[in-house]
Amino acid sequence: MTVVRTGGLAGLRREWSVEVDAPQDADHWRPIVEACPWDEAPHDPVPDGFVYDFRVADLEAVVTERELDGPWRQLAEEVKRSTSPHE
Secondary structure (H helix, E strand, O other), X not given: OEEEEEEOOOOEEXXXXXXXXXXXXXXXXXXXXXXXXXXXXXXXXXXXXXXXXXXXXXXXXXXXXXXXXXXXXHHHHHHHHOOOOEO
């Protein structure tokens, strides 16, 4: 799974990725991923604001920083905590 953050005043791009191979890893990630409203992801861009692109298997959603709350925030924070950013 991958989270890419783009935008901001400087237009920076950061990417965090996590490989989920072991069954116990899947047990950790599944409820977090399933809690996200993939079919109803909000996307209302704000000038100079960050945008998060979430990709998990065949799921993809784009969420602005202003809309990054609840399960989206939890997914972003968990992925960030589990890996180092790639620029």
